[in-house]
Amino acid sequence: MAKVVMDCRELKAIMDSYISDELLVETNHDVLRHLESCPDCRREMSDRRALKLQIRQAIKNVVETQLDPIFAARAAAELREMALRPRFRDVLHPRILAVGLACLLIVALGGLILLDRLTQTGRTPDLSSNNSNFAGLAEAIRVSWSEMTSQAVGDHKNCAVEFHLLEKPVSLDQAAISYGAFNKDLDKTVTTTMQDLFKGDTPDSVQVVDAHSCLFEGRRFAHIVLKIKGRIVSVLVTDTDLPAGNDDIQTAHFAGALNAAGFHLGHHAVFVVSELPDAENITIARSLAPVIRLHTEQVGA
Amino acid sequence: MVKMFGIGREREKEWATFESEALPLMPDVFRVAYWLVRNREEAEDLTQETFAQALKSFHRYSPDTNCRAWLITILYRLNGKRRVKLGQLKLVEDAEEQIAQTIAFEPPIPQSLTDEDILRAIERVPPKFSQVVLLTDVEEFSYKEAADLLQVPIGTVMSRLHRGRRLLRQELTSYVQLNRTATDG
Numbered sequence: 001m002a003k004v005v006m007d008c009r010e011l012k013a014i015m016d017s018y019i020s021d022e023l024l025v026e027t028n029h030d031v032l033r034h035l036e037s038c039p040d041c042r043r044e045m046s047d048r049r050a051l052k053l054q055i056r057q058a059i060k061n062v063v064e065t066q067l068d069p070i071f072a073a074r075a076a077a078e079l080r081e082m083a084l085r086p087r088f089r090d091v092l093h094p095r096i097l098a099v100g101l102a103c104l105l106i107v108a109l110g111g112l113i114l115l116d117r118l119t120q121t122g123r124t125p126d127l128s129s130n131n132s133n134f135a136g137l138a139e140a141i142r143v144s145w146s147e148m149t150s151q152a153v154g155d156h157k158n159c160a161v162e163f164h165l166l167e168k169p170v171s172l173d174q175a176a177i178s179y180g181a182f183n184k185d186l187d188k189t190v191t192t193t194m195q196d197l198f199k200g201d202t203p204d205s206v207q208v209v210d211a212h213s214c215l216f217e218g219r220r221f222a223h224i225v226l227k228i229k230g231r232i233v234s235v236l237v238t239d240t241d242l243p244a245g246n247d248d249i250q251t252a253h254f255a256g257a258l259n260a261a262g263f264h265l266g267h268h269a270v271f272v273v274s275e276l277p278d279a280e281n282i283t284i285a286r287s288l289a290p291v292i293r294l295h296t297e298q299v300g301a
Numbered sequence: 302m303v304k305m306f307g308i309g310r311e312r313e314k315e316w317a318t319f320e321s322e323a324l325p326l327m328p329d330v331f332r333v334a335y336w337l338v339r340n341r342e343e344a345e346d347l348t349q350e351t352f353a354q355a356l357k358s359f360h361r362y363s364p365d366t367n368c369r370a371w372l373i374t375i376l377y378r379l380n381g382k383r384r385v386k387l388g389q390l391k392l393v394e395d396a397e398e399q400i401a402q403t404i405a406f407e408p409p410i411p412q413s414l415t416d417e418d419i420l421r422a423i424e425r426v427p428p429k430f431s432q433v434v435l436l437t438d439v440e441e442f443s444y445k446e447a448a449d450l451l452q453v454p455i456g457t458v459m460s461r462l463h464r465g466r467r468l469l470r471q472e473l474t475s476y477v478q479l480n481r482t483a484t485d486g
Contacts, residue, residue: 016466017459020437022444047410051470052438058416059423059439065335067328068345075349076324079356083316 006034011041019049119243144242145250145269148219149262152271153254155216156234160209160225167215172222175213180239181299182268183222187211189295190224190235190288197287198228205229228284233274235288240269249285251278261285265293319359322368323352329440330372336435337380339424347383351376370446373436377450410470411477422472430465433458438466 011034017023018031035042059065158164176184187208194206209225209232222237242264252260261281262271270292272285330351334344354375355362362371423431436447437458444462448455 013463016463017444020444044410051410051414051473054414054416055419055423055434055469056439058419059336059435060332061416062420064341065332067331067348068341071345072327075327075345075352076320078349079324079352080316080320082353083319083356084312 006030008034008038008041011035011038012044015041015045015048016052019045019052115243116241141242145262145264146252148238148240148242148269149250149252149260149271150254151217151219152221152234152236152238152262152269153252153258153260153273155214155219155221155223155236156232156258156273157256158216159214159223160232160234165214165216169212169214169223172211172213175220175222176299179213179220182237182296183213184299186222186237186292186295187224189291191226193287193291194226194228194284197284201229228274228276231275233272233276233284235284236271236273237292238269238271239267240264241267242269249282249289251282253278263289265289266296268292268296315359318364319356322364323355323359323372326369326372327352329369330376333373333435333440334376334380336423337376337428337432347376347380350379354379367446370442370450373440373442374450377452411474414473414477418473418476422469422476425472425476426465426468430461430468433461434465434469437462 011031014023014027014031018028023031035045159169170178172183172185172187176182191206191208198205205228207227209227211224214221214223219238224235226233226235249261249263252262254260257275258273259276259278259281260271260273261278261284262269263285264270270285270288272281272288274281276284327348331344331348334347334351335341338344338347351372355372358375362368423434426434432451433447436442436450437444442450444455444458447462448458451458453461
């Protein structure tokens with residue numbers, strides 16, 4: 001197929017783009033092919049190149065467009081002063097931000113320690129007061145306690161009844177080394193107390209099924225599984241940072257006729273979970289409270 | 302506090318980079334500014350404002366990119382704001398387009414031109430067209446760079462450039478003819 005040759009009119013339309021080197025390589029070839037055989041266009045091209053060069057020189061050389069050296073020096077000095085002056089964005093510098101954040105953390109941590117001290121010395125604000133801040137705190141504690149109770153009941157179901165734990169339990173001796181001294185001989189303390197409590201009943205009314213430390217939904221419990229009057233009863237002790245409220249035993253009821261009675265002891269929470277009626281759970285919990293308190297004090301937990 | 306965290310040293314380093322990369326381009330920026338506003342004092346104000354803005358945003362500038370194009374971009378944006386403030390944005394652009402389109406013939410390139418002839422001719426070409434000619438033919442920006450600077454499509458740059466060059470040739474021709482007539486007379 002014969003190649004269509006570019007004519008003069010077409011070339012003139014794109015001549016400036018050719019001079020500015022803005023055409024495709026193929027189009028450049030067409031332009032060159034035409035120029036080879038057209039002296040008029042060669043002359044026109046040469047004139048346009050010369051004009052472009054002359055315009056550039058004229059514009060760059062004209063006095064009006066020359067930068068005044070005095071202005072340039074003054075502008076540079078002002079810019080330098082501006083560059084070295086402290087700026088607002090310095091405050092957002094990562095190093096200053098990091099120090100600021102660290103200070104905030106220290107203040108927040110200090111606040112938490114102060115709150116902890118207040119609760120330990122019995123100067124905890126009255127959570128039942130009408131003060132909205134304390135009401136919020138009381139609500140947060142209530143929710144946390146309720147979650148912890150659910151976890152204790154969950155542990156009872158999945159460990160003592162159905163054996164569905166994801167992580168294998170460890171012995172209380174081992175837990176005493178890894179997770180807190182209160183685990184040490186906790187099973188003996190609990191069993192002795194229970195045998196004393198039910199000594200009027202048949203000799204085998206209290207049986208120890210298992211004693212270990214297990215993990216349920218991220219919370220670790222010292223778990224003593226007993227069989228009392230033929231029913232599985234779990235005594236579960238776990239660490240807690242919740243501020244101590246009153247010493248009352250709190251009860252809760254769950255699906256599957258499960259009842260829980262729990263109380264707070266320093267840095268621990270103790271739960272009795274079973275199918276026994278509330279009254280019996282409370283009796284068990286009440287008898288355990290002083291002995292577990294003594295136990296934790298003795299082992300220094 | 303700024304000194305304590307070593308930020309002062311960082312700022313001095315940033316200034317040193319700005320001083321070596323951006324400041325030497327001040328004559329170029331001023332020249333473009335002059336052709337934008339066609340007034341020395343205004344061009345100096347615009348240049349200073351451009352460098353102040355560039356300094357503030359210098360942490361966003363990537364050292365390996367085209368500093369000249371970056372500065373001219375800032376200049377064009379500031380000039381756009383300035384024109385809005387002065388209420389100059391309502392240019393009769395359609396009329397200018399019509400003027401450009403009425404030049405049906407390709408004017409010949411006059412010979413033996415002086416710098417003065419060229420400057421007076423450029424001054425008579427509407428800014429919309431002369432700006433594109435100045436950016437591409439004088440400041441040697443590519444069509445793409447000129448399109449980015451003017452915030453118009455590349456096709457618009459090409460058509461304005463074509464018309465601008467034609468208008469400039471026409472102005473040069475008539476200017477030279479006028480001068481010759483005056484001299485002969």
